[in-house]
Every structure is written in structure tokens, then in C-alpha cells.
Amino acid sequence: MSFLGIDLGTGSLKLAIIDDEGREQCATSVAYAIDTPRPGWAEIDPQVWWRALCEAASRFPDAQRGAVRAVGFSGQMHGVVLSDAQGKAVRPAMLWPDTRALPLLDAWPAPQPNPVAPGMAGPLLRWVAQHEPQSMHAARWALQPKDWLRFRLGGTIETDPSDACATALADPSGAWDNALLERLGLPRDWFAPLAASYAACGTLSAEAANALGLRAGIVLATGAGDTPCAALGSGLANDGDALLTTGTGGQILVLATDEPDAAPGLHRYRAATDHWYRMAAMQNVGVALEAVRGWLSYEWNDAYRDAFEFEAAPGLTFLPYLTGERTPWLNPAARGGWLGLALGTSRGAMMRAAFEGVAFSLRAGLDAIRQSGARVPALRLAGGGSVDARWRQLLADALQVELHAVDCPNAAARGAAMLGGIAVGHWNAGDLAALAPAATRVAGPRDETELAARYARFIDLYGRVEPWFASPSA
Template sequence: MSFLGIDLGTGSLKLAIIDDEGREQCSTSIAYAIDTPHPGWAEIDPLIWWRALCEAAARFPDAQRSAVRAIGFSGQMHGVVLSDAHGNAVRPAMLWPDTRALSLLDAWPAPQPNPVAPGMAGPLLRWVALHEPQSILAARWAMQPKDWVRLKLGGAIASDPSDACATALAEPSGAWDRALLDRLGLPGEWFAPLAPSYAAGGTLSDEAAQALGLPAGVLLATGAGDTPCAALGSGLTGDGDALLTTGTGGQILVLATDEPDAVPGLHRYRAATDHWYRMAAMQNVGVALEAVRGWLSYEWQHAYRDAFESDVSPGLTFLPYLTGERTPWLNPAARGGWLGLALGTSRGAMMRAAFEGVAFSLRAGLDSIRQSGARVSALRLAGGGSVDPRWRQLLANALQVELHAVDCPNAAARGAALLGGIAAGHWHAGDLAALAPAATRVAGPQGDAQLAARYARFIDLYGRVEPWFAQLSR
């Protein structure tokens, strides 16, 4: 008996199969590209997700696929798929890095229970309502990405609180804000009924089973957003447990038994289980590092080598805000770049400054969490962008925390698979602590005073250039 987790990410789809004791048996992933037909847009044809899912499943041995008894879902948060009654997308899916709705955020005046970004479903759907009446007429459902995948597999029309609460269209609890939907002119019937992330959400259809090589009738769990799934898969089960994920973006979250207080710049969302979590969400981690690597014409191994073996250029600062920023600045107009370049500045120094800039942006988010009252001295570490030991040490020094690498390379997919096992009745919520993967201390803060001084300059520099960003956005 085994359970399959599907993690629908921004740049790739990952699959993981775990056994009846929660141990990963096999995994695979398929990468894909975001489409940017206009500046600031971020879209993808959902059928690309479907083809990636079929291709990824085909890589598993037949014996592994035939043993699957339930499937759970993890999905990139905030974006939206508009579909007809049969689940066919009426336009490309709109994703969280999309900034086309930047000028429409006046519909969410401060204060809000959670920060609102232009790439959330609410602003994006408001944009569609104003600019694409044909899409509005053709649409029956406005779904979160993982909910579209579940429907494609034959599952129920449903969403869960962990995803719904991050749309800017729901209460922090996840319940749809019907008054807000009416005020925005969005049909309330577009939004699926809510179910717990671990609830059964239909069964695998014959057609989908054939496409994936899985047994027909396999139970489908409702699923959750990728961040709460990563927390679950990484072993966060109790109040105060904390996690750092580094992928395209970065998140630092701290689990809470009760609903956290509202704090400007921080999110307070529902977890995949019955917990809450407070979260700092930083948009520019892997996306910024990948952009810099490309600009400097590096292969990744050489980028790490030159960045961490070259002398640090103390006067060079990189602001990584290529797609705006959420925590702590709440500034979608923020932009990035180097300051302090000289004729003799090397590629390695520029790459090192980029790594430090990303680490400093994560530190600014963690500082917000600490200022909210949470004590964070250690973080579990997950995400494909956090493997190199030199990068881990820089993160530990910048964040002033111990880092404990989770023995689970596919945390979100594993969390999704665990939800499948709970939906099937194999596990219960009380079993999750015992299923937590091992974590190894991989780095601790070394008291780097020079790095601390560069962080202080980074914060000062952002404050000085922020007014300029506002002028650029006009």
C-alpha cells in the first residue's frame, strides 16, 4: 500500500510516492516555463500541467503505480484557473508572479486581515472582469491550480481553507467573503465549496487512471496549498515549529495552535491540518538568483564557486526585488539591481552580492516574524534552492538561526501524499508527529559582524530608493 503526492509548482510538477509508514519510495519532476505574453504577466496553459503529470507518472515503475491507494494534492498558491463547467480552461491560468492587477488593489483598502498582492486570485479576477468579458461569460468555476488538477483527475469540485484564505477573496479562516465577492462583481457560484485538506474529494476516473497508469477508483484527497503541504511534509506538527522554504520564492512560517494576531506585512493562514501559521512571504529567491546567473552567463556550479571563493566586495549591494516584494515591504513596485559597481568588479563579486541580497530579503521577512512576538532560533529547511553548504551557511549567518535540513527532498509532495493517507483512513492527525522526517543540523550562526553591517546597509539602501520605485510605477 502506498500514497501518491502531486505537487503542482510554479516552474515544475513533482510527484512522490510514500509507503504505509510515510517513507518516500520514489519521486520525479517535470519542469515547464511560465508564459509572459506582456510585461508583468505570468500565465500558463493548464494543459501543460496535465501533460507534465502524465509524463512524470510514466516514469514510475508499474509496481509502484499499481500499489497507490490514495492521491493528495499540493499546489502553488494565489493564482487562478477560470474554467467551464467541464473543467476546460477558458483562458490561460494566471499565476502569483503576475502584476497586471497592480493598479486595482484599491478594492482592498487598508487595513486588511492579510496582505493583498496583485498576483492573488482576487485582483486577477477583477482584472479579467474589466478586460475580458468573453472569459467571464464562458466561465463556470474560478479554481486554485491544485483544485483544477484534482477535477481533471475526476475529483470533486472543492477547495480547502489553506488555499482559499490566500486568494484575497476569503476570511482568514478560509470561508469565502460573500460581501466582498458581491462588491467586486464576481459571481459567488464560481467559488467551490470548502472541505478540509485531508477530506476525501472524489475518486480517480477511468480515463485519468489510464492516462497515468494508476488503478481506477483511487481515492483523491482535497489537498492544500504548497506552503502548508511543505510544512506538513517537513514535520511541522506543533505550536512554534518553524520552516524556511527556498524555491522560486521563499517562505518562513511558524505553526500556531490559535489564530495569530494580524501584523502588517505578515500572512496568517490556515494550515493543512487544523492549525494556523504566520508567514513571511518573499517573492525573489530562486527567481532572482536564476535571473542573475543568466545575466552573468554562469553555469550553476561555477556560479557557486565564484560567488563563495571570490573576495567579498564590501561596498556592493544587490536588491533582489525583481518582481516587487511582499514581506515586509508590501511593495509590488519594488525593483532590483546592484549598487556599488566599479570597473573592476568581478562576476563572482556580483554573484556573491546576489546571494547576499536574497539572504537579506529573507532576513527582513524573519525580522517581521520576530517583531510579531514569535521566537525563532531554529528553522527546518526545505526547498530545492537550499542544498549547497556554502549557501546554507550564508543563510544561517544572515538569519541568525540554526538550520536543520529535513531528510525529505520533496516536502510538499510528501505532505500531499500524507493528506491522501489521512483521507483514506490509514493515518489520523495524531499520527503526524511520529511520521515527521529526520532533520540534521547543517549550519549555525557564526557571528559575522561584516555581514551584519552589509545587512544594515541593505535595509538603509532600500529605504532610500523606495520613493523612486513609486515614481516608476506611475
């Protein structure tokens, strides 16, 4: 008996199959690109996700696919898919990096229970209501990405609290805000009813089973957002457990038994189980490093080599805010670049400054969590962007924490698969702590006085250049 986890990410779809003891048996992924038809837009045809899923599933041996008894889902958060009653998208899906709705955030005046970003479903749907009446007329459902994919596989129309509470259209518990929906002119019946992340949510259709090489009729779990799935798959089970994920963006989350108090710049969301978590969300991690690598014409191996072979260039700072920023600045209009360049500055020095700038942006988010009262002496580490030993050491030094790498390269997909196992009754919530993967200490903070000074310069420089941006608070 085994369970399949589908992690529908921003830049790739990942699959992982785990056995009845929670051990990963096989995994694969298929990458795809975001469409940017206009500046600030971030879209994708959902059929790209479907084709990626079919291709990824075809890579597994028939015997592995035949043993799957349930499927769970992990999905990129905040974006939205408008579909008709049969699940056909009426326009491209709009994704979290999208900033077209930036001028429309006045519908969410402060204070809000959670920070609101333009790439969340609420602002994006408000934009659709104002600019695309034909899409409004054709739509039957406004679904989160993983919920669209589950519906495509034969599942029922439902969503879970961890995804709903991150739309800017629901309260922190995930319950839809009917008064807000009415004020925005969004039909209440667009939005799926809530179900637990680990609840059974339909079964795999014969058509989808044939496309994926799975057995028809196996249970589909509701699923959860990718961040809470990564927390589950990484072994977070108790109050105070903390995780750093690095991918396109970065998240630092701390699990909590009770609903955390509101804090400036931080999110408080429902977890995939019955916990809560407080979270710092930073938008510019892998997306910023990948952009810099391209600008400097580096292959990744050479980028790491040149960035860490020499000392950092004095006075050179990189602000990584290429897509705005959430924690701690809450400024979608923030932008980035190098400050302190000289004629003799090398490519390697620019790459090193980019790594440091991303690490400093994560530190600013962690500082916000610490200021909220949470102690974070150590972080579990997950995500494809955190495997190089030199990068891990820089993160430990910048964040001033111990880092413990989780022995689970596909944490979100594993967490999704675990939800499938719970949905069919193989596990229950009390089993989760025992299923935690091993974690190895890979880096600890050193007394880096010069790095601390560069972080202070980073914070000071951001404060100085922020007035140049079209800040929504201006």
C-alpha cells in the first residue's frame, strides 16, 4: 500500500509516492514557465498543470502506480482559477506573483487579520470584476490551484481552511467572509465549501485514472496549501516547531497550538492539521537568485563557485525585491538592485551580494517573528533552493540560527501524500509526530561581525530607498 502526493508549485509540479510507513519510494517533477503577457502579470494555462501531471506520472513504474491507494494535494497558495461548471478554465489562472491588482488594495483597509497582497485571490478577482465582465459571466467556480486540479481528477468541489484563509476573502479560520464578498461584487456561490485538509474529497475518475496509470476509484484527499504541506512533510507536529522553506519565494513558519495574535507583517494561518502557524512570507528567494544568475550569464555551479570563493566586496549591497515584498515591509511596489557597484566589481562579487541580499531578506522576516514573541533558535530546512553547503552556512550566519536539514527532498509532496493516508484511515493525527523524517544539523551561526554590519547596512539602505518606490502607503 502506498500514497501519492501531488505538489502543484509555481514553477514545477512534483510527485512523490510514500509507503505505509511514510517513507518516500520515488519522486519526480516537471517544470513549466509562468506567462507574463503584460508587465506585472503572472498567469498560466491550467492545462499546462494537467500535462505536467500526466508526464510526471508516466515516469513512475507501473508497479509503483498500481500500489497507490489514495492521493493528496499540495498547492501554490493565493492565486485563483476561474472555471466553468465542468472545470474548464474560462481564462488563464492568475498566480501569487501577479501585481496587476495593486491599485485595488483599498478594499482591504488596515487593520486586516492578515496582510493582503495583490497576488491573492481577493484582489485578483476584484480586478476581474472590473476589467473582464465576460470572465465573470462565464465562471461558475473561483478555485485555488490545487482544488482545480483535484476537481479535474474527479474530486468534489471543496477547499480547505489552509488555502481559504490565504485568499484575503476569509477570516483566519478559513470561513468565507460573506459581507466582504458582497461588497466586492463577487458571487458567494463561486467559493467552495470547507473541508478538512485530510478529509476524503471524492475519488479518482476512470478518465483521470487512465491518463495517470492509477486505479480508478481511489480516494482523493482535500489537500492543503504548499507551505502547510511542507511543514507536515518536514515533521512539524508540536507547538514551537519551526521551518524555513526556500523555493521561488521563502517562508519561515512557527507551529502553534492556538491561534497566534496578530502582528505587523506576519500571517497567521491554519495548518494542514488542527494547528495554526505564524508565518513570515518573503517573495524573492529563488526568483531573485535565478534572475541574477541569468543577468550575469552564469551556470549554477559557476555561480556558487565564484560567489563563495572570495570575500564579499566591501560596500556592495543587493536588494532582492524584484517582485515587491511582503514580510516585513508589506510593499508590493518595492524594487531591487545593487548599490555600491564600482568599475572593478566582478561578476562573482555581484553574485555573492545577491546571495547575501536574499539571506538578509529572510533575516528581516525572521526578525519580525522574533519581535512577535516567538523564540526561534533552530529551523528545520526544506526546499530545493537550500542544498548547497556554502549557502546553508551563509543562511545560518545571517539568520543566527541552527539549521537542521530534513531528510525529505520533497517535503510538500510528502505532506500531501500523508494527507491521503489519513483520508483513507491508514493514519490519524496522533501518528504524525512519529512519522517525522530525520533531520541533520548542517550549519550553525558563527560570530560574523562583518556580516552583521552588512545586514545593518541592508536594512538602512532599504529604508533610504523605499521613498523612491510607489509605496501604497504614500
